[in-house]
Amino acid sequence: MTEFVIQSEQAYAKVWNKARKRQRLHSFLKGLLFLLPSILLFSVFLFYPLAKTIYLSFYLTDASGATTVYVGLENYKQLFISPIFQKSLEVTFLFVVYTVPGTIVISLFLALLANEKLKGIGIFRTIFSSTMGISVAAASVFWMFLFHPTIGWLNQMLATFGVDSIGWLTDPDWALFSVSISTIWMNIGFTFLILLGGLQSIDRYLYESADIDGAGYFYKLRRITIPMLSPTLFFVITVSFINAFQTFGQVDMLTRGGPQNETNVIVYSIYQEAFMNYKHGAASAQAIILFILILLLTFIQFKLGERKVHYQ
Amino acid sequence: MSHIEMENLKKTYDHQQNVLDGINLEISEGEFFVLVGPSGSGKSTLLRMIAGLEEISGGLLKMNGNVVNHLRPKERNLSMVFQNYALYPHLTVEQNILFGLHARKVSKSEQKKRLMETAEMMGLGDLLKRKPKQLSGGQRQRVALARAVVSQAPICLMDEPLSNLDAKLRAHMRMEIKRLQQQLGLTLVYVTHDQVEAMTMGDRIMVLHDGEIQQVGDPITLYNEPANLFVASFIGSPKINLTRAKVQDNQLYITDELKIPLRDTFLPKKELIVGIRAEHIQHATDETATHELEVITVEHLGNETSITFSVGNDYWTAKWIGQWQLKAGDKVKVSLTEEYLSFFDPVTEELIQPARVHAKEDEVVAI
Ligand SMILES: Nc1ncnc2c1ncn2[C@@H]1O[C@H](COP(=O)(O)OP(=O)(O)O)[C@@H](O)[C@H]1O
Ligand SMILES: [Mg+2]
Numbered sequence: 001m002t003e004f005v006i007q008s009e010q011a012y013a014k015v016w017n018k019a020r021k022r023q024r025l026h027s028f029l030k031g032l033l034f035l036l037p038s039i040l041l042f043s044v045f046l047f048y049p050l051a052k053t054i055y056l057s058f059y060l061t062d063a064s065g066a067t068t069v070y071v072g073l074e075n076y077k078q079l080f081i082s083p084i085f086q087k088s089l090e091v092t093f094l095f096v097v098y099t100v101p102g103t104i105v106i107s108l109f110l111a112l113l114a115n116e117k118l119k120g121i122g123i124f125r126t127i128f129s130s131t132m133g134i135s136v137a138a139a140s141v142f143w144m145f146l147f148h149p150t151i152g153w154l155n156q157m158l159a160t161f162g163v164d165s166i167g168w169l170t171d172p173d174w175a176l177f178s179v180s181i182s183t184i185w186m187n188i189g190f191t192f193l194i195l196l197g198g199l200q201s202i203d204r205y206l207y208e209s210a211d212i213d214g215a216g217y218f219y220k221l222r223r224i225t226i227p228m229l230s231p232t233l234f235f236v237i238t239v240s241f242i243n244a245f246q247t248f249g250q251v252d253m254l255t256r257g258g259p260q261n262e263t264n265v266i267v268y269s270i271y272q273e274a275f276m277n278y279k280h281g282a283a284s285a286q287a288i289i290l291f292i293l294i295l296l297l298t299f300i301q302f303k304l305g306e307r308k309v310h311y312q
Numbered sequence: 313m314s315h316i317e318m319e320n321l322k323k324t325y326d327h328q329q330n331v332l333d334g335i336n337l338e339i340s341e342g343e344f345f346v347l348v349g350p351s352g353s354g355k356s357t358l359l360r361m362i363a364g365l366e367e368i369s370g371g372l373l374k375m376n377g378n379v380v381n382h383l384r385p386k387e388r389n390l391s392m393v394f395q396n397y398a399l400y401p402h403l404t405v406e407q408n409i410l411f412g413l414h415a416r417k418v419s420k421s422e423q424k425k426r427l428m429e430t431a432e433m434m435g436l437g438d439l440l441k442r443k444p445k446q447l448s449g450g451q452r453q454r455v456a457l458a459r460a461v462v463s464q465a466p467i468c469l470m471d472e473p474l475s476n477l478d479a480k481l482r483a484h485m486r487m488e489i490k491r492l493q494q495q496l497g498l499t500l501v502y503v504t505h506d507q508v509e510a511m512t513m514g515d516r517i518m519v520l521h522d523g524e525i526q527q528v529g530d531p532i533t534l535y536n537e538p539a540n541l542f543v544a545s546f547i548g549s550p551k552i553n554l555t556r557a558k559v560q561d562n563q564l565y566i567t568d569e570l571k572i573p574l575r576d577t578f579l580p581k582k583e584l585i586v587g588i589r590a591e592h593i594q595h596a597t598d599e600t601a602t603h604e605l606e607v608i609t610v611e612h613l614g615n616e617t618s619i620t621f622s623v624g625n626d627y628w629t630a631k632w633i634g635q636w637q638l639k640a641g642d643k644v645k646v647s648l649t650e651e652y653l654s655f656f657d658p659v660t661e662e663l664i665q666p667a668r669v670h671a672k673e674d675e676v677v678a679i
Binding site: 223 | 364385402411412416459
């Protein structure tokens with residue numbers, strides 16, 4: 001500390017202000033230093049690609065992705081009149097509506113079951129969470145066998161009941177549904193595990209107190225479990241939502257966007273536009289629209305969630 | 313149903329060793345019954361068995377003469393206050409209090425009436441719309457009590473309800489709980505590890521140690537006639553002074569030099585353990601002095617002074633009214649006489665003979 005004689009309150013205030021500014025700058029720099037590794041990583045893998053995508057979306061490109069002509073908002077305008085893009089928006093929304101509630105409801109049900117204190121419950125917990133350890137590619141191959149038109153188990157099962165076989169992945173009416181089913185199956189492991197963790201962190205005294213008070217199972221579920229689980233549920237819903245919008249792997253493996261673009265979700269459409277049609281500009285515009293869409297919906301979710309979620 | 317009986321009650325977890333071993337006990341209606349014992353002695357387990365939260369491994373639990381072993385918690389018609397209060401963090405104080413009535417589908421008007429009565433009784437009127445996290449520790453405690461009160465169950469169980477409060481608030485809540493119990497005529501089973509709480513609140517106390525009943529009795533009996541060494545040293549603060557001693561020629565040899573003549577006491581053993589309460593090591597004048605002891609430490613408590621003496625290999629603590637200016641190394645004249653001594657068997661640790669006189673004559677209040 002430097003020594004100084006205090007002449008007046010004003011003079012002191014000046015010195016004090018200066019010292020405070022210096023301290024602030026100091027702690028800011030220190031904080032920055034700690035953040036440096038993640039700032040670097042984010043810059044290379046996130047901020048730079050994002051900026052580059054925005055930049056690309058205003059240009060036409062050649063096959064290698066190099067910019068050729070500046071077209072302004074033309075790429076965006078084209079998208080909004082393109083029936084294929086509208087189809088893929090529609091498909092994406094349907095896909096989200098099919099998969100998110102299904103995943104959450106089934107996982108919650110399984111988590112509630114697995115949270116009971118029963119003998120050998122560990123085995124069920126392992127089984128229920130096991131899909132988390134299976135890659136999208138492996139799971140897709142597995143489902144491809146199930147969905148196979150002639151030797152697939154699903155159709156064989158239908159046959160034993162005397163029902164006509166279904167073109168799970170080839171019938172335009174069924175393809176999106178089939179992909180959704182396999183996606184729900186793939187997502188259950190992760191969602192289940194997070195929800196089970198949430199359930200286990202609820203204080204058991206709350207249930208004991210409710211038992212003594214005479215509450216039944218569903219009363220406890222409604223008044224204790226769901227509200228206490230709401231932060232976890234909210235997290236899981238948000239993550240599932242974003243994941244559903246970004247689905248690519250299983251579409252690529254199972255249907256390649258077909259039949260008749262019925263499973264051509266936005267990310268798959270971006271992939272096709274960029275790496276099949278070499279229209280990097282148009283693909284970038286789609287990517288930006290997807291980004292804004294997810295951002296908006298997540299924001300709305302947070303606004304709605306604030307009122308319903310009980311944080312401790 | 314407010315009379316509780318236990319016959320040879322047992323508890324084992326996962327077929328291991330008994331946590332509770334043959335508990336026989338009767339708790340009468342309207343009684344303030346305290347279960348006290350060190351941590352891990354099985355108090356909570358016993359309480360939770362009464363509540364029905366823990367399965368009973370053996371023996372019978374009866375309420376008003378009927379066996380209730382198989383009844384679920386909600387069928388036993390009791391209320392419980394948990395150590396951490398178990399308030400629902402997402403519900404307001406009002407919703408917390410009404411949770412049970414709502415679950416039991418009590419009519420809206422009845423709910424409202426009971427809520428008002430309870431809130432007034434517990435001084436919660438202004439806090440009904442708050443969430444638990446917006447309350448102080450004492451207020452949360454009061455909400456937890458209100459939940460028990462509003463249920464109008466005749467039996468209330470409490471598991472260390474005051475251990476999360478600071479010392480001052482604890483003393484206050486002790487009084488409030490006692491008042492509440494008397495006002496409502498509750499049969500209260502109260503678990504604590506704090507012997508002060510047990511002594512100040514209980515009509516009757518049961519001391520539990522390693523899953524076995526050590527003694528059941530009213531507070532004064534436990535203090536004056538502890539059944540064994542464990543109860544003797546557990547009840548009372550400061551702890552009773554205990555020392556091994558020998559009997560020879562009608563003399564009690566505490567050390568080779570320190571001996572107390574035995575005129576009226578006949579002891580069947582040569583070796584035993586002697587206990588003397590801190591207030592029974594009395595300061596003496598030259599005439600009344602029987603011994604002289606060396607001071608080790610002095611603690612001033614304001615109105616009292618606690619003095620530690622060296623006695624053979626042990627330290628004895630005395631508690632004298634007033635402020636005594638003593639320092640370590642001083643020799644102090646004291647009176648140690650046989651009528652204040654309790655005797656215990658060194659092998660079984662059971663009481664052989666309690667002290668004949670328990671308080672100085674002028675402190676005994678007869679009603
Ligand atoms: N769920 C349980 N499983 C196994 N042992 C337990 C369980 N609960 C308590 N115990 C054991 O039972 C004994 C008594 O515990 P408890 O009744 O909680 O003691 P207290 O309340 O007197 O501190 C302890 O030794 C404890 O380890
Ligand atoms: Mg306990």
